Structure formats: C-alpha cells, structure tokens
Amino acid sequence: MSRPVVLVGAPGSGKSTTGALLAERLGVPFTDVDTEIEQRAGRSIAAIFADDGEPAFRALEEQVTAELLERPGVLSLGGGAVLSPVTRAALRGHRVVWLQVSAATAVSRVGLNEARPLLLGNVRGRLIKLLAERTPLYAEVATERVETDARPPEEVVELLLAPE
Ligand code: S3P
Numbered sequence: 001m002s003r004p005v006v007l008v009g010a011p012g013s014g015k016s017t018t019g020a021l022l023a024e025r026l027g028v029p030f031t032d033v034d035t036e037i038e039q040r041a042g043r044s045i046a047a048i049f050a051d052d053g054e055p056a057f058r059a060l061e062e063q064v065t066a067e068l069l070e071r072p073g074v075l076s077l078g079g080g081a082v083l084s085p086v087t088r089a090a091l092r093g094h095r096v097v098w099l100q101v102s103a104a105t106a107v108s109r110v111g112l113n114e115a116r117p118l119l120l121g122n123v124r125g126r127l128i129k130l131l132a133e134r135t136p137l138y139a140e141v142a143t144e145r146v147e148t149d150a151r152p153p154e155e156v157v158e159l160l161l162a163p164e
C-alpha cells in the first residue's frame with residue numbers, strides 16, 4: 001500500500017480506535033494527526049487552542065495533514081480537518097472513509113472530555129452544530145462511508161477489510 005487509508009468524521013466517530021485496529025489488521029503503521037501535532041508542538045491540543053487560538057491550530061493541522069498524507073498506512077484526521085479547502089483538495093485521489101455518527105452517540109462517546117476545546121460548555125449543542133456544518137464537507141471528501149452508531153470499531157474494521 002503506497003498511500004494511506006484516511007479516516008474522517010466528527011469527534012466521537014471512532015477514528016482513532018478504528019484506525020489503530022485497521023492498521024494492525026493490515027500490518028501497516030497508524031498515524032493520528034492530533035497525536036502528531038501534540039508531539040511536534042510539545043503541548044496538548046487544548047493548550048494550543050488556549051495559547052495560540054483556533055486559526056493557529058488549523059494552520060498547523062493543515063500543514064501536518066498534508067505531510068502525513070504522503071506516508072503509507074492508516075491516517076486518522078482531526079474532526080475539523082475538512083474545514084480546510086487545502087486539505088479537502090489534498091484528499092482527492094485517496095481512499096477516504098467517513099465514519100458517520102449521530103450527535104447522540106458522539107455525546108455518549110466523547111462525554112465531558114476536556115481534551116476537546118471546541119466541545120467545552122454544551123457538548124451536545126456544539127456537536128449538533130458541528131455535525132450540521134461539516135456533514136456536507138465529510139460527504140465531499142469521502143470515497144466511502146460507514147455508519148458507526150450501532151457498530152463497535154471491530155465490526156467497522158471488518159467492513160473496511162471486506163472486498164468491495
Ligand atoms: C476538532 C477535533 C479534534 C481536534 C481538535 C479540533 C474539531 O479531533 O483536532 O480538538 O474541530 O472537531 P478529534 O476529531 O479526534 O476529536
């Protein structure tokens with residue numbers, strides 16, 4: 001495999017868990033863009049948002065995503081990566097899997113995790129708004145989609161491994 005399988009979807013869609021499992025099954029490296037950003041910056045995502053603001057985070061995210069798209073393996077993007085037109089253009093030609101999730105399921109998975117600065121305050125309300133804004137963008141970049149509400153990550157991986 002020369003190009004990565006890319007996972008996109010809202011926070012709580014299971015990108016990181018599913019991505020790690022899929023990579024293991026394929027015997028390829030797994031990379032999570034959020035984790036990579038935190039390692040490079042030497043700070044948490046929450047700290048980057050708090051210290052530098054969202055635009056600075058998005059610029060960093062766009063740059064790291066572009067770089068990691070050149071590597072083989074399985075790549076999990078941040079939930080908001082598709083907001084960037086540059087990233088959406090860079091995704092053309094890749095296998096891009098959209099892990100779909102409802103707001104209700106995403107809330108139960110994300111909980112009150114403070115690591116996600118955009119969801120602080122009213123997690124449910126913010127997720128509903130975020131899904132409404134981003135659903136067309138996930139649809140634009142995806143080459144396939146998997147509904148994850150009623151599926152554990154293991155089952156999602158089986159679907160992704162099944163011959164088309
Ligand atoms: C964000 C999602 C997060 C992280 C950052 C912003 C978003 O990633 O990149 O907090 O805009 O939805 P996950 O989708 O892995 O939670």
